[in-house]
Amino acid sequence: MNIKTEPIGTTFTADMLRNQCSAVWGGMSYPGKLPGYCVVIGMDLKRCQNNYDMYLLDEFEAIDVRDLVEQAAALELKYAMSLHRCSQWVGDPMHDAGSRFVDALNERNERFEGHVRDRIAPEFILQSSQCLALDNMYAFILARLKQLLQPDRRRLFLKDGKVLHYLNDIDIETVGELKMGDYPAVEALGWLVVEMTDYMGQKPVLNRDIHQDAYRGWKYGQRNRKLIRR
Numbered sequence: 291m292n293i294k295t296e297p298i299g300t301t302f303t304a305d306m307l308r309n310q311c312s313a314v315w316g317g318m319s320y321p322g323k324l325p326g327y328c329v330v331i332g333m334d335l336k337r338c339q340n341n342y343d344m345y346l347l348d349e350f351e352a353i354d355v356r357d358l359v360e361q362a363a364a365l366e367l368k369y370a371m372s373l374h375r376c377s378q379w380v381g382d383p384m385h386d387a388g389s390r391f392v393d394a395l396n397e398r399n400e401r402f403e404g405h406v407r408d409r410i411a412p413e414f415i416l417q418s419s420q421c422l423a424l425d426n427m428y429a430f431i432l433a434r435l436k437q438l439l440q441p442d443r444r445r446l447f448l449k450d451g452k453v454l455h456y457l458n459d460i461d462i463e464t465v466g467e468l469k470m471g472d473y474p475a476v477e478a479l480g481w482l483v484v485e486m487t488d489y490m491g492q493k494p495v496l497n498r499d500i501h502q503d504a505y506r507g508w509k510y511g512q513r514n515r516k517l518i519r520r
Contacts, residue, residue, distance in 0.1 A: 327478045
């Protein structure tokens, strides 16, 4: 079974993913004008022309915030993300309703045996994206997606994903008017590939002198997870 050719939603073993992927990440954006969306991307194990190819492994839409959080946690288990050498979730950890459901999910998955705390599932942690602090977020993430989707040097393979329909629905002349929540699927995918490619060394992070607010917002979202940037 190959991540490059199998349909979206295929179940892979943890060993298959470790043997084929240098990283497996998830992205999530909460419902807005359209349903909320979560997506899982696998990054190829081998570099191609100093970059990695990325493949859409799974996706899910929901109009209910709780359903979206529960499904994202289920996808983390399905893709054994806690066991992978490089894995995390990207989104908006400061979303009021979403953060409450994430906290409730993590509390439910804890159990106590006497005075010893144990977990029946990995803690679900949503890391912040540096894109959230940008004034014109859509212009930035769409430019990055367009670069990765160029037919002659494609690096992002979305197969028959639903997010393709949303990307095609966006009128380029109205990009400057788009706000958070207009296209959650595009947001989740955009945040994910920006953070994933920056982390794996394909693109430099945003200029920190120009985008100090974006960088501070991103750092705050890391919470207690230690990252080693390459």
